[in-house]
Amino acid sequence: MQKLRNIAIIAHVDHGKTTLVDKILHSCSIFRDNEQTGDLILDNNDLERERGITIVSKNVSVQYKDVKINIIDTPGHADFGGEVERVLKMADGVLLLCDAFEGAMPQTRFVTQKALALGLKPIVVVNKVDKENCRPEEVYEQIFELFFNLEATEDQLDFPVIYGSSKQGWMSTDWKVPTTDIFALLDAVVANIPAAPTNDGTLQMQITSLDYSSFVGRIAIGRVHRGSIKENQPVTLIKRDGKIVKSRVKELYTFEGLGKIRTQEVKSGDICAVVGIDGFEIGDTIADFEAPEQLPVIKIDEPTMNMLFTINNSPFFGKEGKFVTSQRIRERLYKEMEKNLALKVVETESPDSYLVYGRGILHLSVLIETMRREGYEIQVGQPQVIVKEIDGKKCEPIETLIVDVPGEVAGKVIELVTQRKGELLIMEPKGDLQHLEFEIPSRGIIGLRNNVLTATAGEAIMAHRFKAYEPWKGNIPGRLNGVLVSMDKGNTTAYSIDKLQDRGRFFVDPGVDIYEGQILGEHIRDNDLVINIVKGKALTNMRASGTDDNTRIAPAIKFSLEEAMEYIQADEYIEITPASMRLRKIYLTENERKINAKKFQ
Structure with a gap:
């Protein structure tokens, strides 16, 4: 038996995966005592740190007692499901992380289904038991029910449960008895996750992710499925379509802590990085030079x-x-x-x-x-959903939408979702919140988050995942209000903005360069209004006391990129540059817009 365990950490977004990996790295003494590491060590690109989410899966390894544990940190958001699906192929078991209050969320279900289907052994970690109004026992029951519904095997249903708080750095088999370290979790991994199997025979390794280095180019990462791979070994690359390319391994690395170390040989079961193979793609197989055999190609769910x-x-x-x-x-x-x-x-x-x-x-x-x-x-x-024809019927993607809101505003949320062809399936209390579950077309979710957060004063917790393609649900109303469009180019003036504030809310501040056809704000009515906000005040040589109004301008509304994507309509674009983001009409002059109006109806 190899002293090697390969585990993937899966969870819904924001349930504490990356924080738990931090604690595992610290507990296994990866760093020097005086080393400054900061939080969320694995979220190492700027976008991940700013948004507080994992976007790309990462590989690290730790040594616990005499066992090497390869850990794969995966994204928790439904939109990055493609990333999770392929990296699960490298694991023999999964740590399913759950919030002790929120329980199993839609994304948890999605990745758990993939993991169980691959036959991986699960360990359930109920995290954040230090939170007020947490309910660890109920969450445990909920997870068991989820596994049962996803047709888990007897062995998978007999999963160990660890309770703890990765933020405070402790894990225990009983949530009422906190400890001072997370070794209970690592012991459970060593005891319950099967050791990486050793398969003898000719080489087989599937490329499941890739890295890039400016010195050596693209690096293939994957798990050796059978046999072993050596430095300088001639190999065959089998493409997804079965095409064969002869190649040679130049350098070989295994994962050690947060980095990689060079090695001469990697045996089956371990995860490694291969340098020197050109023209590969994710899903290709690196096989024996003389008798190559292909591994099954990774299937990824389609875009929606x-x-x-x-x-x-x-x-x-x-x-x-x-x-x-x-x-x-x-x-x-x-x-x-x-x-x-x-x-x-x-x-x-x-x-x-x-x-x-x-x-x-x-x-x-x-x-x-x-x-x-x-x-x-x-x-x-404007983002468009992909419509398919199935059995002669027009079908569209339908999603399961889950919203947790305070009871007094649940009615508003139900009204907003049903306006967009959503159907209420479940409504039940969950702690001091109301738990609502809907089925809604993907089209209906575009632009819904803003409205729900406004209606609930920011207290709604929303999550959704793709369910299936179902027959077209009919027309969904778009944006209710028109927009204010610029008729001239130049510099915006506080004087003009002040005079037009009763016509709507502005997206631009005074003193900004604008052009004709740029969207400057939201109109109070449902039609578009062309305005001029570059006009300055006409100056006279008379001074009149008290007649000059002080301009009082409401702050401009600033959209995030996702909010802008949800806001625009079919006849509008978002212009994105390294320094700014502007909304604009596709046709900039009013005359062109009138001529082409029929295209967008």
Whole structure:
């Protein structure tokens, strides 16, 4: 038996996965005593730290007693399900992390289903038992029921449970008896997760993720399924479509702590990084040079949403970004497809535009935000759900939506969701909150979060996951209000904004450069209004005491990228540059908009 365990940590977003990995790393003395590490060690890119979520799965390993434990930290958000599905192939067991108050959330169900289907052994960790009004016993019952509904085997249903608080750094088999360390969890991993199997025979290794180094290029990461892999060994790369390419391993690394160490040979069961193989993609198999055998190709759920990406053709193009041509945007999108399996890029009739397919608003917004930080200027259109024809019927993606809200505002939430063709399935108390479950078309979720948070004064907790394709539910009303559109270019003035405040709420501050056709605010009525806010006050040589009004301007509304994506309509674009984000009409002049109005009806 190998002294090696491979585990993936799965959980709903914000249930404490990355914090738990921090504590495991500290407990196993990965760092020197005087080393400054900070929190959320694995969320190492800026976007992950700012948003407080994991976007890309990471590999680390720790040595506990005499066992090496490979840990894979996975994203918790439904939009990054493609990332989770492929890395589960590297594990023999999973740590299912659950909040002691919230219990099993929709995303927990999604990844648990994938893990159980692969036959992985689960350990359930009920986290955050130090929270007020936590309910660990109820959560345990809920998880057992979830496993049963997902058709877990007898062995999987007989799962060990560990209680604790990863923030406070303790784990125990009894939540009423706190300890001072997390060794109870590591002991459970060593005792219950099966050791990585040793399969003798010719080499087989599937590439399940990739890394990049500016010195050696792309690095293939995966688990050796059978046999062993050595440095300088000639190998065969079998592509997803069965095509065979001969290659050679230049360097070989295994994971040690947070880094990698070079090694001569990696035996079956261990996770390693291979340098020197060219032209590989995720899902390819590295096999024996003489008698290559392919492993089953990774299947990833299909995208449910698409967006139009196009070059920036506004009057301000090229002022702030480095990469503005369609060729550069095309190269960047195709490069992203290599490592982002749930993403698909389709060329359109126009050479300047591409349709990008993804798992949801967050999935696409992370790509846009990353490109923006790299210096790209792009424009994106309204997100559209992907409609399919199944058995001659028009079908659309339907999602399960879960909302936890204070009881007194539950009625408002139900009203908002049912307006968007949502159907209430379950309504029950959960602690001091009301727990609501709906089935709703994916179209209905776009733009819903803002409305729900406004109606509940920010107290709603929302989560959703893709369920299935079902028959089209009919028309869903879009945005209720029109927008205020600029008729002129120039610098905005406080005087003009002040005079037009009764017409709506503004998205721009005084003293900002704007152009004709830019969206400046939200109109109070349902039609669009063309306005001029670059006009200054007419000056005279007379001074009149008391007649000059002081301008009192309400603060401008500032959208996040996701909010802007949910806000725009079919005849609008978001212009995104490294320094700014503007909303605009596709056709900038009022005359063009009137001529092309029928296109968007």
